Amino acid sequence: MLGKGLLKGMKVTLKHCFGKNVTVQYPEEKLPMSPRFRGGDIVLDNDKCIACGLCAMACPNKAIELQSMMDEAKKRHLTKYIYHSGRCLYCNLCMEACPTKAITWDKNYENSCYFHEQLDVDCLKNSQGGAKDE
Amino acid sequence: MNDIVSLNMAMEWLRGLLAGWLPGAFWVDLAMALVGVAAIFGVISGAAVVFVYVERKICGYMQVRIGPNRVGPFGLLQTTADMIKLMSKEDIIPCGADKWAWILAPILLFIPAAGVYAVFPFDNQAIFADVNIGVFYVVALSSQATLPFFMAGWASNSKYALIGGMRTAAQMISYEVPMVFAILAIVMMAGSMRISDIVAVQQQGVWFICLQPLAFVLYVITATAEINRAPFNLVEAESELVAGPFTEYTGMRWALFYLSEYANLLAVSAIAATLFLGGWAGPWLPGWAWFFLKIGFMVYLFLWISWTFPRFRIDHMMAFGWKVLLPLALGNIMLTGIGIYIFKTLN
Amino acid sequence: MPKAQTYILNMGPQHPSTHGVLQVVLELDGEKIIKAVPQMGYLHRGIEKLAESRTYPQFIPYTDRLDYVSAMGNNLGYCQTVEKLMQIEVPERAQYLRVIMAELNRIASHLLFMSSLAIDLGATTAMIYGFRDREDILDLFDMVSGARLTYNYIRIGGVMADVPVEFVPAVQRFLDKFPAMMAEYENILMGNEILQARLKNIAVLSGEQALAFGLTGPLLRASGVDYDIRKIEPYGIYDRFDFSVPLGKTGDNFDRYVVRMQEMTESVKIIQQAIDQLPTGEVMAKVPKLIKPPAGDVYHRIENSRGELGYYIVSDGTPKPYRVHVRRPSFINLQMLDKVCRGLMIADAVAVLAVLDPLMGEVDC
Numbered sequence: 073m074l075g076k077g078l079l080k081g082m083k084v085t086l087k088h089c090f091g092k093n094v095t096v097q098y099p100e101e102k103l104p105m106s107p108r109f110r111g112g113d114i115v116l117d118n119d120k121c122i123a124c125g126l127c128a129m130a131c132p133n134k135a136i137e138l139q140s141m142m143d144e145a146k147k148r149h150l151t152k153y154i155y156h157s158g159r160c161l162y163c164n165l166c167m168e169a170c171p172t173k174a175i176t177w178d179k180n181y182e183n184s185c186y187f188h189e190q191l192d193v194d195c196l197k198n199s200q201g202g203a204k205d206e
Numbered sequence: 207m208n209d210i211v212s213l214n215m216a217m218e219w220l221r222g223l224l225a226g227w228l229p230g231a232f233w234v235d236l237a238m239a240l241v242g243v244a245a246i247f248g249v250i251s252g253a254a255v256v257f258v259y260v261e262r263k264i265c266g267y268m269q270v271r272i273g274p275n276r277v278g279p280f281g282l283l284q285t286t287a288d289m290i291k292l293m294s295k296e297d298i299i300p301c302g303a304d305k306w307a308w309i310l311a312p313i314l315l316f317i318p319a320a321g322v323y324a325v326f327p328f329d330n331q332a333i334f335a336d337v338n339i340g341v342f343y344v345v346a347l348s349s350q351a352t353l354p355f356f357m358a359g360w361a362s363n364s365k366y367a368l369i370g371g372m373r374t375a376a377q378m379i380s381y382e383v384p385m386v387f388a389i390l391a392i393v394m395m396a397g398s399m400r401i402s403d404i405v406a407v408q409q410q411g412v413w414f415i416c417l418q419p420l421a422f423v424l425y426v427i428t429a430t431a432e433i434n435r436a437p438f439n440l441v442e443a444e445s446e447l448v449a450g451p452f453t454e455y456t457g458m459r460w461a462l463f464y465l466s467e468y469a470n471l472l473a474v475s476a477i478a479a480t481l482f483l484g485g486w487a488g489p490w491l492p493g494w495a496w497f498f499l500k501i502g503f504m505v506y507l508f509l510w511i512s513w514t515f516p517r518f519r520i521d522h523m524m525a526f527g528w529k530v531l532l533p534l535a536l537g538n539i540m541l542t543g544i545g546i547y548i549f550k551t552l553n
Numbered sequence: 554m555p556k557a558q559t560y561i562l563n564m565g566p567q568h569p570s571t572h573g574v575l576q577v578v579l580e581l582d583g584e585k586i587i588k589a590v591p592q593m594g595y596l597h598r599g600i601e602k603l604a605e606s607r608t609y610p611q612f613i614p615y616t617d618r619l620d621y622v623s624a625m626g627n628n629l630g631y632c633q634t635v636e637k638l639m640q641i642e643v644p645e646r647a648q649y650l651r652v653i654m655a656e657l658n659r660i661a662s663h664l665l666f667m668s669s670l671a672i673d674l675g676a677t678t679a680m681i682y683g684f685r686d687r688e689d690i691l692d693l694f695d696m697v698s699g700a701r702l703t704y705n706y707i708r709i710g711g712v713m714a715d716v717p718v719e720f721v722p723a724v725q726r727f728l729d730k731f732p733a734m735m736a737e738y739e740n741i742l743m744g745n746e747i748l749q750a751r752l753k754n755i756a757v758l759s760g761e762q763a764l765a766f767g768l769t770g771p772l773l774r775a776s777g778v779d780y781d782i783r784k785i786e787p788y789g790i791y792d793r794f795d796f797s798v799p800l801g802k803t804g805d806n807f808d809r810y811v812v813r814m815q816e817m818t819e820s821v822k823i824i825q826q827a828i829d830q831l832p833t834g835e836v837m838a839k840v841p842k843l844i845k846p847p848a849g850d851v852y853h854r855i856e857n858s859r860g861e862l863g864y865y866i867v868s869d870g871t872p873k874p875y876r877v878h879v880r881r882p883s884f885i886n887l888q889m890l891d892k893v894c895r896g897l898m899i900a901d902a903v904a905v906l907a908v909l910d911p912l913m914g915e916v917d918c
Contacts (some may be wrong), residue, residue: 078746109700
């Protein structure tokens with residue numbers, strides 16, 4: 073019969089019209105992210121970090137800028153750790169390169185901002201600020 | 207219940223009220239006419255507001271998502287938000303545009319879309335102008351909608367708009383012919399072009415959709431082409447021509463065009479409800495309630511077709527209109543004529 | 554005496570349906586196309602040049618962004634090229650995981666193709682259905698690698714990490730849902746007479762013409778040429794799987810569409826066999842920390858969703874490549890646009906672009 077395909081298509085849309093919806097009403101409901109989700113800003117654990125600089129060397133885009141200094145006991149400490157999130161590819165190479173697993177993702181994807189400067193995150197200050205609050 | 211809440215009673219009451227205030231019968235008639243015009247514009251605006259929301263909701267549900275639901279409870283104020291946004295836009299006239307043709311196009315599109323409402327039977331004897339060439343009036347006025355599209359396309363000084371305008375002229379003119387022939391079958395069955403006669407015949411017998419299924423199908427297809435909805439929306443094909451003849455319109459001008467699109471949709475559904483589904487006739491609900499229910503069904507049918515199918519190409523559309531629909535419509539008229547003759551001979 | 558004149562219409566880089574930033578300059582006579590000249594380069598990001606200042610593992614995220622809709626395939630091609638240069642043997646489990654990821658990505662890419670074809674032809678509802686089903690695949694990838702579009706999952710010597718425990722049951726659920734999905738697409742798109750009228754016998758390209766243009770992938774197979782690199786020069790472990798290569802008969806737009814739909818069904822077969830045969834073991838070979846391939850050059854190609862994706866790497870013995878060239882299938886497939894569009898209408902040009910399925914990230918690199 074001519075037009076049979078058309079009528080089958082109409083049946084499909086009719087079925088979905090009265091069926092369930094698959095969308096999630098953001099921001100009231102949010103979909104859960106997977107455990108391996110790469111997103112948000114880098115969270116630095118200053119106690120675990122040995123300031124080796126492997127993360128900055130592994131990054132393809134030079135999104136991590138760090139400086140370290142050697143103290144009297146011949147131990148390296150971080151003096152600066154800036155994460156340029158605007159340059160980041162979210163490729164995870166830095167986290168895989170870290171020997172002590174000192175950096176992790178904070179998985180907060182709602183981090184849009186108005187100014188370019190706000191994209192540069194001072195992870196060292198954040199990690200020390202967190203320690204001070206506790 | 208029919209007599210208590212019918213529109214007729216409301217009109218009589220209003221006429222009595224006005225007769226108490228105004229000096230003569232002429233003034234009462236004039237006042238009633240103005241009230242009728244205002245009511246019709248109220249219906250059109252209300253319809254546009256409702257249809258924008260309904261279309262987006264139904265389209266959303268068919269696409270397994272919820273339509274607008276943020277502005278107002280269940281998104282009911284969505285149209286208001288859209289109108290406010292459109293009214294606050296900057297009015298840009300493209301340079302090189304043919305100014306008066308460009309400005310007049312949306313206004314001229316709205317006039318026939320609104321004018322056909324004069325002959326719709328909202329209730330028993332609640333037709334604004336029950337002329338005895340009712341059907342002819344509808345067909346003649348709705349064919350005037352072709353020219354403003356073409357004006358908009360030409361006057362915009364833009365190639366996309368021009369292509370859209372040319373396509374419109376071809377499409378709308380081609381599909382008027384089968385539509386008129388489909389309606390002609392109904393006129394033959396009813397024996398008159400007066401709208402109230404057609405409704406009266408259906409009230410006594412069966413609805414014409416049972417007697418003329420082919421004409422109904424033809425009417426739905428050609429009406430979809432006349433109001434430029436998918437699968438015939440190649441005039442404003444969003445993925446090819448951005449927005450067809452109305453590409454260069456912004457703000458309130460575009461809103462007027464959008465409004466007349468929905469007024470057209472309502473007009474076409476109302477004609478279908480009148481000619482095929484029995485108009486306002488129906489048991490135990492008031493007439494205007496039945497009328498709007500039938501219109502609602504027709505609108506749902508148009509929306510359903512619109513959101514399922516891909517669109518035609520211009521030459522397919524022309525071939526379909528002239529080579530398939532027109533012979534079918536003529537064949538339908540022939541069969542109707544034979545049927546009427548046999549019916550008359552047997553009785 | 555008025556004379557008819559052709560005019561130039563610019564289907565510019567900002568257009569609802571040029572699949573990204575592609576500019577097609579159409580010379581038209583009424584609605585008929587006289588000439589269609591694609592202008593690309595609006596998305597050029599210099600990826601091949603960037604490769605010269607990145608180490609080999611650091612370049613993998615950049616390959617994700619070439620053909621961003623089938624990123625696993627890009628990763629796979631690049632890593633296999635470097636492995637070919639360095640003679641690295643990839644462990645069995647990693648090989649199977651790579652096949653599963655690449656075929657899932659092929660299905661996702663073809664679903665995107667179908668959705669964008671639907672919306673270019675006006676069937677908006679079908680587009681949403683395609684995207685809804687593609688979300689399931691993206692959720693699987695999210696579970697495995699943490700990202701939905703640019704995975705950086707396949708690495709030199711294996712894969713990034715082993716899949717979590719819930720991955721294989723989730724893939725099985727997706728495969729079980731697949732036949733019903735395809736039946737729905739059949740009802741709403743493939744069987745639709747309007748769509749068939751739009752696509753059948755349009756833009757016919759014969760097998761010889763397709764070969765002359767250097768087309769590969771579903772476009773070539775739609776013209777009847779049986780050329781699938783997974784069968785002709787199997788890479789990885791593709792020779793262990795039993796699947797057929799769908800071919801078209803007439804080489805028109807409808808064949809190009811149907812071939813991709815059938816390829817999805819074949820990919821499902823491959824994934825089912827791969828999950829059934831999935832061995833245990835490690836997922837990364839013993840590669841040195843600093844990847845320094847020996848000096849030399851190598852070309853390796855894989856069958857990506859759009860055609861033959863080839864990587865040509867020239868190494869000079871240092872950790873950074875001397876030159877990386879990517880043979881991008883969409884770039885080469887785009888050539889046929891002019892030849893095929895002559896004599897068609899504007900609406901057909903849109904349909905041709907949709908079935909050509911160019912990905913501007915890949916065309917411009």
